[in-house]
Structures are given as C-alpha cells and as structure tokens.
Amino acid sequence: MSPSKKTIKTAVCAQPLAHQKAAKKLKQNAPKEEELYDLADLFKAFADSSRIKILWALSASEFCVCDLADALGMTQSAVSHQLRLLKQSRLIKSRREGQSIIYSLADEHVKKVFSLGLEHVREK
Amino acid sequence: MSPSKKTIKTAVCAQPLAHQKAAKKLKQNAPKEEELYDLADLFKAFADSSRIKILWALSASEFCVCDLADALGMTQSAVSHQLRLLKQSRLIKSRREGQSIIYSLADEHVKKVFSLGLEHVREK
DNA sequence: ATAATATATGAACATATATTCATATATTTG
C-alpha cells in the first residue's frame, strides 16, 4: 500500500520517561503484578448494576435467593449466577436454612467500598 | 417435547419475601435507581487491569500519555482510549504542557478505593 | 418413595468492551 515510509511512528515518546524519578518510585512501591489483577477482579464484582443491587440489598439484611429475585425484579437463575460470582470474590457468604440458602455480606469491606463510591458519585 | 406440564415453575418463592421488614427497610433507604447505576459505572472504571495499572501509576505521580504507555507496556492508542474512560468517570484530570498532555488523579477517592481493595485482596 | 419447593448450573445467545490499525488533530520546531 504505502510506497515507503520516511518516518516510523513509534509507540513511545522520543524522550521516554521524562519523569524518571517518579517512574523509579513507581516500580519500587508497586504491588505485585498479580495483586493488580486481583484488584481489577475485585472491582469487577462491583461493576454491574445487578450485582450492585444485590450487594446493596445484602447490606441491609441477609436474604434467600428467591427473595432477592423478587425484590430486585430478576429471575432466580440470573440472581443465582451472580451470587456465585460474588461468592467467588469473597464478598458474600451463605448458609443453608431448610430449603433456602441465605446469603449475607462476608465482611464490612462491601459497605466501606459503597460509601466511598457513593461519595464520589454524589460529588458533582 | 414435554407432553403437558402439571406445575408451572415460577421465578419467585411460594412465600415471597419472608423477610418483609428487611425488604421494607430496603426500599426506604435505597439510593435512587440511578445512583446504583452510577455506582456500577464508577467501579467499571476500576474493573480492568489496564486501567488499574494506569490509576496505580497516577497515584504515584502525574504522567504524560507516552510515558504511561512506556511504563506499562501498552500502546499509545490503548492508553489514550482508557484515559478517556477514566476521565469520563472523573477519576483523572489532565492539562496540556507543550506537546504533551499530563494526566493526574482527580482527587483522593482513587487512593482510598485502592487501599480498601488491597485490604480485601490481601486478606486470605 | 413421590411431589413440591429452592437453588445451582451448562449451553446458547446477545451485548459490552478492550485492543489494534489507520488516521486525524494539535503543538512545537526549523
């Protein structure tokens, strides 16, 4: 296609890393690569309105699956799939009670994350 | 396939909302529907390892686009696209400096969210 | 044991989204 390029566009600056010191500091203090992936995965659990609603509900009270479905206007299946993801992220826990499985928040992290998030969202 | 179903499976409990009081309380205190969507959107910004890396870098120091690309091993284009998303979420801000655009965190929320997230991830 | 109820799950489908490629825009330099 192109006859012959005079210049080759590079992906990086001609003078890369103008902020050498900052970059150095970055590498020193950086969490392990794996931790950053875990972090992203954690926030993925919050990154869907269905799961947000479920978490919000559970922050008010524990609920069984079908009550959640009913309260949130979701199908039982959809709720169940999402509960599995939330449990994998260790944000919720469950216990059996007769035929029902009762879900609740695993710890206080969820509420804290919510508070921070709302704080940000509500700031114009 | 099925000759004729005797029972119709419903999506909800036979006795829905066993936790009536909790459900009531839920509806009273609930953030507006829209706020929950905004919350989910906010966390979507954190829900990708590329953006997490970018945010982490910016929590150490401000950077121009190509330095970010260089430091994180991403293309200039990919970084630029993600920076746009992060800016839309009001997590970062930018200013021009000659040919470069310098990006930095918009406020302290990001660092706080990071701390909470890491806390959760690091708890076995 | 059989029926009813509650929950979980695999497969299929539709949608969302992250990256790449090519190129446009904006600023500085010669």
Added chain:
DNA sequence: CAAATATATGAATATATGTTCATATATTAT
C-alpha cells in the same frame, strides 16, 4: 509553512460477560 512529535479517535475485531432456557441437585412434606 512544512516536518516532527504527542495525543485523540473511528472502525473493525476479538474476547468477556450477563441473561435466558432447560434441567440437575438438594431439601422438605405427604
């Protein structure tokens, strides 16, 4: 103004993900 540099962006593609449908598993009641 032309060339070089830095950044932004639209289109295409590949992948990830949320929901639905059908059905499996588990518990309780008769």
